Structure formats: structure tokens, C-alpha cells
Amino acid sequence: MGPVLNGLTRLQSVENRLRAGKAQLTRCRRNVVIQENQVRSLQNALEAKKEEIQLTKIQCDRLELELKSRDDEIAKWRASLNSAKTNKEYAAVLTQLNTTKADNSKIESQILELLKDIETDEAECEDIQKQIDEQKQQLEKTRTESETLAGKYEAEINKVQAEWDEVAQAIPSEPLEIFRRVAETYDGHAVAAIEQQDDRKGATYSCGGCFMGITAESVNMLMSKDEIIRCPNCTRILVLGDSQV
Ligand SMILES: [Zn+2]
Helix, strand or coil: CCCCHHHHHHHHHHHHHHHHHHHHHHHHHHHHHHHHHHHHHHHHHHHHHHHHHHHHHHHHHHHHHHHHHHHHHCCCCCHHHHCCCCCCHHHHHHHHHHHHHHHHHHHHHHHHHHHHHHHHHHHHHHHHHHHHHHHHHHHHHHHHHHHHHHHHHHHHHHHHHEEEEEEEHHHHHHHHHHHHHHHHHHHCCCCEEEEEEECCCCCEEEEECCCEEHHHHHHHHHHEEEEECCCCCCCEEEECCCCCC
8 A cells, every 4th residue: 555545544533533523523512402491391391381371370269159148049049038928938948058058069070170280280390490590500501511611512522623634635635535525424434444354365455444354355455556446335435444554
């Protein structure tokens, strides 16, 4: 292998560091996004709870109004009870009065249930609000930390990028273009070292990227020439492995 293939091998190692640095930066920023989403989902839960309380209160008001009108009805039944002229009439009014009273006590217990629900929901709201406050505090801390870290990572990435540019400068444009294209396809892994397996019959070779067999001719060519040979299966740029150089 000559300067082109050696250059590509070096470029691959810089590319690996560059990609690792960029991945680190993305992870560090993602932490902030994850926590922002947590706060948002808590806020949504709080809004939903508050809306629920609002609806329960409306229902409660409606029942209280109904209760009041039924109380008026009871007063009326009581008055008619006093003015009943016959036993039959008295008994009929008494039945109405008792039925209305029974209905009222049902409504009263319904109202009590609803008030209890409101109380529970309000306690839950307080709890969620407390969680939101805590999460927000945590978020601010994470944001500050990740900004500091991101700055450090960015500086490191810029340094590695400069190194990449320098190494790339020494590589002719055509092989460099191939490197770029294959790197894009394989998440940065453009160059694959040939792996060698030795047995009694001799050595067999395979692509370090996809593990498909590589001919001995290809290996010989790489040993004698400084030309790009690509894996016939995965198209990665082949270079000699440690056991061949
Ligand atoms: Zn391959």
C-alpha cells in the first residue's frame, strides 16, 4: 500500500473519532430535550387535572341547584300536609314528601362524593405542580451542564475536523470522493481491513466490513499497488490488515 491507501486508512481513524465526537454532542443535547419533554408532559397532566376539577365543580353546582329547588318542594309538601282535608290526601302528600326527602339525601351524598373527588384532584394537582417545580430545577441544571459540555465537545470536534481536513488534503480527489460516498452509506465506515484466516491449505481472506470472501489476487494487488480495490459485496475500500503488512 502506498500513500493513497495509507492516507485513507489514516482518514478512517480520524473519521471514527469525528463521528464519535459528534455522537457524544448529540447525546449530550438529547438529555436536555428528554427532560424538557418530561416537564411538558407533567404540565399537560396538570392541565387535564384542572379541567377535570372544573367539570366536577360544574356538576356539583348543578346538583346543589337541584337540591335547593327540591328543598323548596319539600316546604310546599309540608304546607299541603298541614292543609290536608282527608286521611287519603294526607297519606298521598306524605308519600310525596318522603320520596322527595329520599331523593334529596341521594343528591346530598352525590354532592359529598363530588366534593371528595375535587379534594383528591386538588391534592394531585399540588403534587404534580411540585414535580414540575423539581423537574424544572433539574432541567436548568442539566441545561447549564450540557451547555458547558457541548462547548467542550464542539471544540474537540473542530480540532478533529481540522485534522480530518489536513489528512484529506494529501489524498487525491477521486479516492477521497469514493471515501466520502461509502462513509455516508456505512455510517462512517468506508475503509475495511482484510481479515486473514490461515489453515493447512494456506490463507483465506475476507472483508473486515461484511465478512465476505476476498480473492488472493486482490490481496496481492494491494500489496503491490497503491490503488483502490473495493469489496465486491459491500463496496467498502479494502486495505491490508495487520497480518498482511
Ligand atoms: Zn465487504
